Structure formats: C-alpha cells, structure tokens
Amino acid sequence: MTSPRTSFAEPTRFAKAGPWIGLAVLAVALLVIAPLALSPFRLGLLAKYLCYAIAAVGIGLAWGRGGMLVLGQGMYFGLGGYAMAMHLKLADAGPNGIPDFMLLYADGQMPLWWEPFRSPLVTLAAIVLVPGLLATILGLAIFKRRIKGAYFAILSQALTAAFALLLIGQVKTTGGYNGLNNFRGFFGYSLYDPANKKMLYLIAAGVLLLSLALVAHLQRSRFGELLIATRDAEERVRFLGQDPAFPKLLAYVVAAVLAAVGGALYVPIVGIISPDDVGVVASIGLIAGVALGGRASLFGPALGAIAVGYAESTLSERFAGSWTYFQGALFIVVLLLLPGGLSSVLAKAREAAGGRRLRRVHAEAGEVAAV
Amino acid sequence: MTAELIRTDDYLEVRDLRVSFGDFVAVDGVALTLLQGQVHFLVGPNGAGKTTVIDALTGLARGQGVATFDGEDLLGRSSHAIARLGVGRTFQTATVFNDLTVLQNLDIAGLRHRRRRSLWRARHGIPDAVAEAAEAVGLSHLLDRPAGVLSHGQKQWLEIGMLLVQDARVLLLDEPVAGMSAQERDATGELLHRIGRERTIVVVEHDMEFVRRYADVVTVLHAGRVLASGSMEQIRANPEVQRVYLGDHAEGVSNA
Numbered sequence: 001m002t003s004p005r006t007s008f009a010e011p012t013r014f015a016k017a018g019p020w021i022g023l024a025v026l027a028v029a030l031l032v033i034a035p036l037a038l039s040p041f042r043l044g045l046l047a048k049y050l051c052y053a054i055a056a057v058g059i060g061l062a063w064g065r066g067g068m069l070v071l072g073q074g075m076y077f078g079l080g081g082y083a084m085a086m087h088l089k090l091a092d093a094g095p096n097g098i099p100d101f102m103l104l105y106a107d108g109q110m111p112l113w114w115e116p117f118r119s120p121l122v123t124l125a126a127i128v129l130v131p132g133l134l135a136t137i138l139g140l141a142i143f144k145r146r147i148k149g150a151y152f153a154i155l156s157q158a159l160t161a162a163f164a165l166l167l168i169g170q171v172k173t174t175g176g177y178n179g180l181n182n183f184r185g186f187f188g189y190s191l192y193d194p195a196n197k198k199m200l201y202l203i204a205a206g207v208l209l210l211s212l213a214l215v216a217h218l219q220r221s222r223f224g225e226l227l228i229a230t231r232d233a234e235e236r237v238r239f240l241g242q243d244p245a246f247p248k249l250l251a252y253v254v255a256a257v258l259a260a261v262g263g264a265l266y267v268p269i270v271g272i273i274s275p276d277d278v279g280v281v282a283s284i285g286l287i288a289g290v291a292l293g294g295r296a297s298l299f300g301p302a303l304g305a306i307a308v309g310y311a312e313s314t315l316s317e318r319f320a321g322s323w324t325y326f327q328g329a330l331f332i333v334v335l336l337l338l339p340g341g342l343s344s345v346l347a348k349a350r351e352a353a354g355g356r357r358l359r360r361v362h363a364e365a366g367e368v369a370a371v
Numbered sequence: 372m373t374a375e376l377i378r379t380d381d382y383l384e385v386r387d388l389r390v391s392f393g394d395f396v397a398v399d400g401v402a403l404t405l406l407q408g409q410v411h412f413l414v415g416p417n418g419a420g421k422t423t424v425i426d427a428l429t430g431l432a433r434g435q436g437v438a439t440f441d442g443e444d445l446l447g448r449s450s451h452a453i454a455r456l457g458v459g460r461t462f463q464t465a466t467v468f469n470d471l472t473v474l475q476n477l478d479i480a481g482l483r484h485r486r487r488r489s490l491w492r493a494r495h496g497i498p499d500a501v502a503e504a505a506e507a508v509g510l511s512h513l514l515d516r517p518a519g520v521l522s523h524g525q526k527q528w529l530e531i532g533m534l535l536v537q538d539a540r541v542l543l544l545d546e547p548v549a550g551m552s553a554q555e556r557d558a559t560g561e562l563l564h565r566i567g568r569e570r571t572i573v574v575v576e577h578d579m580e581f582v583r584r585y586a587d588v589v590t591v592l593h594a595g596r597v598l599a600s601g602s603m604e605q606i607r608a609n610p611e612v613q614r615v616y617l618g619d620h621a622e623g624v625s626n627a
Contacts (some may be wrong), residue, residue: 229479232471
C-alpha cells in the first residue's frame, strides 16, 4: 500500500525543479536559437509578441493564481508605453526641443507634465512607479471594498476604455487617435540600425525571462499558497487572521508593473503606441493569450500570448477586419471548453502517462507475485 | 502585569448580545460566560440562533451588546482582526482550501505567527506547529494529499488542525460531527477534550448523544434566548427545557 504515497511524492520533486528547467530551455530558445533561426523581420515580430508575453505573465499571476479577471491590462500597458514614447519623442527633439506633433496640432507649447520625461532615469522610474502607484490606489479601493468577480472585471475594463478615450480626446498632448510614433532613437541608439533592433529583441527576451523567474518564485513561496487560498476561498482566509485584500493587491500591482514594462518595450520595438494598443480590444487580446496558454500555469500565459500575437499578425493580413471577432471567439471558446488552457491538456497527458507507468509497475508486481 | 493576571481575563464573556436581520430578531439578549478548559455546547432547535451567535462573535453578522475576550471587545471588528485576537471558528460545511495539500492548508494557518520574511520564501520541511497539529487531528499520514480529496470528517479535522496551528485560544465549532460515523464522532469528542484543556471550546451541536458524552457545560438556546445553562444533568432536569426543547427533539432529528 505504499504506491499512493510515491505517486504524490514524485511530482513534488519534479515540481520543485520544473520551473527552473523550463526557464533554462526557454532561455536557450529565445536567446540562442531564435536569433540564429529567424530573419531580422521575423525576429522583430517575435520581439513584439514578447512584449505581450511580459504583460501576460503578470495576468497569469493576477488571474490564474489570484482569481482576478484583469480585463483592462491595456491601461497599464499604455501607461508604460506612453511614458517611454514621451521620452523617445523628447530625446528625438533634442535639448529644449518640442515633439513634432505638438507643432502640428497645437501652438508649440509643451505642457509642464511632459518636462520630467526628458530625463531617461525619471522615465524608467515612471514606467514602474506610475502604474505601480495607480494599481496600489485602485487596488486598495477595490479589494478593501470587497469588489470581486464580474464586478471587478467590468470595472477594470471600463477603466481601460476610459483611458483610451482620454488619450483620443487630448490630441494636443497625447497625439490623439494616431498616438505617438516616428521614433528615431532609443537611449542614444539609432532605431534604424538592425544591430540595435536585435539588441531590443534580446532586452525583451531577457525581461520576459526575469518576469517568469519572479513569478515562478512568487508561485513557489508561501505567498503563492496564500494567493491560491484567497482565490479559492476568499472569505475563509479572513478567519485565518489574514486580510485577503493584501495578497490580491500585491498580485494586482505586480501584474500592472509587468504590463507597463511590456508596454514600454513595445514602443521602440513596434515604433508606435496609440489608443488602439491600450484599449478594450488590445486588453482582451492579452487575456485571450493567457486563457489559451493556461492561466494558472507558469509558462502557459507567456506562450499563449506569443501564439495569439503570431496568429493576429498572420490572420489579420489575410482577413483584415475579422481578427477581433476571431480573438473574442477564441477567448470564449477556451474559457468554455478548456478553462485550464493548453497547459492543462499537457498536465492531463502527463498524469495519464504517470497512471500508465503506475499500472505497468502494478502489472509487473502482479506477474512477480503470480510467479 | 504578570502572566497569571492576564490569564484571568482569558475567557469569553457575552452579555446582552442581539442580532437582527431587518425586523427579524435572530439573537435576543444572549448572555454566556465561556471559560477556558471546558467544552461548552450550544444546543437548541433549528432557528434558535446558535450559528448566528457564532457569526456575531466572528464578525460575520453585526451584533449589538458586549462580547469580550481577553479584555478586547469583539463586536464591530472585522473577521480577520477577531481571528488575530485568537478567536477561531469552523463552518457547518467544512471549508478548506481544496487545491492545496493538507500540509499547505495547515501551514497557511500559521502565517500570522511567522516573520513577514518567510512569506516570500518556499517552505522547507514541516514546521513543528504543523507537525503537532497534524498529529493531534490524526492527519499526519495524509500531509501531501490535496485537501479536496479528503473525506468529510477528515476535512472537519483539518479545519480544527488549522485552528491549532493558528493558535486560536477560543475555538467556535459549528456542528463538527455532522455526517461523521460513530467512530469518527468518538475520535472527535476525545480530540476536543484533549485540546480543550488549555483552550475555550464552544460546539454547536444537534446530536444529543454526542452532547451527553462530551459536554462539560451545555447552554440551551430557544428563539434567540438562553433557556438554560449548566451540566447535562441539570439541563435534562430543567422542566422548561423538557417542555420547549426535548419535547420537540424527536421532530428536530427527523427534520435534520
């Protein structure tokens, strides 16, 4: 009767090393194989998907592990993206220069709040701190008031819709519907140089690997267990003497910052950030990838986001107008038919294989006993 | 202040507790003194307000009156603040974290006693408090099992084990033996007496046989009021209890 115990002990030993083995494999694939195997154009596209993947890793933590359906991550993606874009515009304009679009749309007066983004350091700090602070304030208001489930999802989607509308409305300071584009340099490096484009790809790949390592560590820690407990029985957590608002808030803030970092990298890689990249549709695009890959797994959200990004590029070339329908349908179908995403299929296959191995061992033991 | 002096405050005092939902008064002026080292039972017909009393003491229902433990007022505090004062509870339908293992369930209950730092690390080995609690509730051999696959009785024990790791000094248990086999009931009753020596234990129960065997003090509630309180013998001899509760008892059981 020892077999049930070994069947439980084995996966835990594997589970301890699993994330780090997976990270190593992914690191080799992204840092060594992809740059060798892909053309500069394809590598540039992959870099764009990696930006989505960075945001997706955060969504996996907040939604998959924390149970918060973050339908509006586009807002944080946009905050990071616009902060970076403002800096690139100012850097392109030179010292005391003014972004070109402001001369076009406005009287050539730059609003004061653009001024700090001249500094690269302030910009990098703002990319992390502005979304982090906003998520903390919003999160406290939401989770302390015990707003959850569909109400939380609607609220987060409404916020991102409002954010996109705000960007469109403020043409003179945000570029309006066209957004910010035409960047020439990135912290002193020309964006026209293929070597620098490859460097940007490698930065995005490195940031994605670091995000995965951070989330892998959080998942393994006691905090990760508390987060799952909060997801599955939030009210029960209170009776342990823990305020469930705290683990939710932390996961939400981490997800916001990762989305912002993804958005910030997106700007030099893609060359534009506009309300379309941060609105409701873009947010659903992010979460559709997470759902497809498997929201509660470590690698599922990132790989799913890359896959959906790839599908978007390929399919929207062929069926220009219908991609958004396809994307929405994908989100719904996955949630209905495969709530655990593709990674749950893998896990089931592994379990089935484990079961076969166990049966074989039993069968052999039975034969031995028969002999 | 010596430790002994603090100890004298270590009981749960409830005076004039009222809980109402709209016009309906569920608990109507209940007074209880729950001492450490005794196993108290709250009994009464359905709708007597037993669970509502526990809800009010743990911040789930808004109560008026006075309820103090260790000199601290419980009413008006949030559930997690009450739990931090050392008042823990279980639920009629055992609520454990199904996706976590027994070990993780027990371990998570000890979060508030650990350094903040330990939250950011993975657990190494089995903490002493977890091992002791698992031993006490007889789940040591199931530590790596997901809590979702436990039997109903084992889940109840796991919840009690979590209260031990949490180091709750008052345990409010809502029908812990409902649905248990006779054997499991005996094990639970003995467990309550073992852990009750240094704690205050309050059990809401319908099963009169279980109450008879394991109660030190019984309080009978009826229509939101305390009908009688005392030992099982005193309760059984009380004519009012016989009239109101024990007379209805057969009916209560058949309904359950």
